[in-house]
Amino acid sequence: MRVVFLEVDTERSWAVASIGPGFLGAALRAAGHEAALLRATVDETPEQIVARMVAAAPDLIGVSLTTRQWLRGRALIGAIRATHDVPVIAGGLHPTFSPEEVLASPGFDYVCLGEGEDALCELVEALAAGATTRPAPLSRSGRIANIWARGGARPELRPPVEPIDRLPWMARDLLDEQPGTIHMTTQRGCPFPCTYCAARMYNELYEGTGDYGRRRSHASVLAELEALHDDGRLGYVIFLDDTFTIHHGWVRELCAQYGERLRVPFSLHARVETVNERLLHTLAEAGCDQITYGVESGSERVRREIMQRPVTNQRFRDVFRWTRQAGIRLTANFMIGLPGETRDDLDQTLALAEELDVYDFGYFVFYPYPGTALFRLCQERGYLPDDYLARPANHRETILRLPDLSADDIGDYYDRFTALRARMYGRRDGAAAAAPPGAVEHVQALAHRG
Numbered sequence: 001m002r003v004v005f006l007e008v009d010t011e012r013s014w015a016v017a018s019i020g021p022g023f024l025g026a027a028l029r030a031a032g033h034e035a036a037l038l039r040a041t042v043d044e045t046p047e048q049i050v051a052r053m054v055a056a057a058p059d060l061i062g063v064s065l066t067t068r069q070w071l072r073g074r075a076l077i078g079a080i081r082a083t084h085d086v087p088v089i090a091g092g093l094h095p096t097f098s099p100e101e102v103l104a105s106p107g108f109d110y111v112c113l114g115e116g117e118d119a120l121c122e123l124v125e126a127l128a129a130g131a132t133t134r135p136a137p138l139s140r141s142g143r144i145a146n147i148w149a150r151g152g153a154r155p156e157l158r159p160p161v162e163p164i165d166r167l168p169w170m171a172r173d174l175l176d177e178q179p180g181t182i183h184m185t186t187q188r189g190c191p192f193p194c195t196y197c198a199a200r201m202y203n204e205l206y207e208g209t210g211d212y213g214r215r216r217s218h219a220s221v222l223a224e225l226e227a228l229h230d231d232g233r234l235g236y237v238i239f240l241d242d243t244f245t246i247h248h249g250w251v252r253e254l255c256a257q258y259g260e261r262l263r264v265p266f267s268l269h270a271r272v273e274t275v276n277e278r279l280l281h282t283l284a285e286a287g288c289d290q291i292t293y294g295v296e297s298g299s300e301r302v303r304r305e306i307m308q309r310p311v312t313n314q315r316f317r318d319v320f321r322w323t324r325q326a327g328i329r330l331t332a333n334f335m336i337g338l339p340g341e342t343r344d345d346l347d348q349t350l351a352l353a354e355e356l357d358v359y360d361f362g363y364f365v366f367y368p369y370p371g372t373a374l375f376r377l378c379q380e381r382g383y384l385p386d387d388y389l390a391r392p393a394n395h396r397e398t399i400l401r402l403p404d405l406s407a408d409d410i411g412d413y414y415d416r417f418t419a420l421r422a423r424m425y426g427r428r429d430g431a432a433a434a435a436p437p438g439a440v441e442h443v444q445a446l447a448h449r450g
């Protein structure tokens with residue numbers, strides 16, 4: 001069977017395509033099926049995308065959706081299905097935590113909850129074996145774990161893939177990477193409890209079925225990188241893991257071998273609580289040239305009481321100083337407009353952003369992702385409008401009605417962050433001219449979350 005993954009761009013394509021289909025496509029190919037990618041760029045009309053999709057001749061369309069991609073994804077799938085009778089399955093963070101809403105939308109036959117490699121292969125086998133009516137039947141027993149069919153009941157969840165090394169390496173042609181830049185994931189799951197984060201919700205989803213937190217072996221990660229190196233494709237490595245620096249022993253061992261065998265510059269995401277001076281020097285010696293830290297707020301109260309991130313501002317100052325001293329470039333992320341935040345808190349955030357003086361930073365208006373603790377709080381307190389799923393999750397304007405901050409207040413702070421960033425870009429103009437090609441794009445691709 002031929003599965004075509006639809007990648008739904010919501011902005012100019014400055015980044016890699018969704019990671020999920022990279023893994024899913026590799027699993028499908030290993031099972032003897034075909035996988036292809038169709039990227040719907042922002043300039044294309046639905047008619048153009050429908051025509052390209054029809055030409056791609058899918059037996060099944062797969063679409064990976066974050067909440068930001070949901071609105072356009074829904075419209076495109078609706079347009080495709082209005083003229084083309086091909087089954088559609090959606091997966092990723094948004095369908096996993098809003099499955100009923102996705103299945104209620106025209107054109108969506110199946111939703112995959114959680115990890116998709118084994119589930120999608122099973123669905124494709126069932127469809128290939130002659131399931132003529134959709135969305136059911138699915139298998140001899142009528143059910144496939146993780147796959148929710150429209151009109152059916154919520155499925156069982158299969159345990160997380162174990163060992164994670166058994167998964168084939170990502171199908172890189174489905175990632176749409178810039179030549180020379182390689183995106184790697186070495187782990188799944190994050191152990192921290194941040195209340196705004198959708199990534200950590202996998203831990204709750206999988207509670208009772210197995211531990212979602214897993215990491216690949218050094219041998220697996222290095223073998224993949226070496227294969228890419230031998231192909232002449234390894235110019236820069238972006239580690240996409242939520243928090244790369246959780247287990248120092250694992251990181252030190254990887255750095256020792258990476259530094260010896262590959263020596264290609266790389267970047268990663270970390271939390272300030274998970275690094276120390278020694279680790280930062282080890283990373284720098286192996287080739288790490290950039291780290292993105294989630295700062296999120298300059299108000300210790302907001303981090304402690306609202307975000308469940310009880311870390312002090314002094315820790316940021318210390319870690320940022322050590323990172324600089326190790327010769328690693330710094331990027332950071334901030335959020336604006338959380339429930340319970342005040343203008344005073346946002347003044348503190350702006351002040352800390354200015355003080356930390358990073359190479360680049362991302363600043364995002366808070367959007368409550370379905371499934372998260374803050375989503376539930378916003379719903380319970382009536383901050384969330386009823387039609388929230390029909391509103392864009394663009395991180396530039398708030399969808400909330402908050403008692404302590406108006407939409408205008410939030411817009412005002414967003415503009416002040418924009419001005420701060422413009423001043424910062426102005427200051428570093430000379431430095432940017434001297435930066436290696438592609439470095440600024442790496443920063444933009446990485447400065448995207450907490």
Ligand code: B12
Pocket residue numbers: 008009010015016017018019020021023024061062063064065066067068069089090091092093094112114115116117120185189196197198199240241242364369370395445446448449450
């Ligand atoms: C790498 C990454 C990116 C990359 C790639 C994006 C991607 N979708 O893969 C880039 C840099 C492009 C990116 C950008 C953004 N990201 Co991002 N990103 C991540 C990150 C850190 C890791 C993703 C990853 O490596 N996944 C590994 C794969 C294997 O897991 P997976 O994606 O869940 O896929 C599995 C299953 O979900 C399922 N599945 C997935 N898709 C499909 C499709 C089908 C058909 C099926 C059957 C199954 C299936 O099977 C897969 C394999 O098991 C996650 C955090 C996280 N841990 O998920 C945030 C995360 C996905 N990003 C997030 C956000 C908010 C963004 C941005 C909006 C940030 C911003 N403010 O600008 C942008 C815009 C993204 C967009 N296009 O909408 C949020 C999304 C929350 C939500 N509910 O929408 C997350 C969860 C981070 C967070 N803190 O909450 N991001």
Ligand code: SF4
Pocket residue numbers: 190191192193194197198199200242243271294450
């Ligand atoms: S924000 Fe980062 S550290 Fe917090 S739970 Fe999410 S991925 Fe983990």
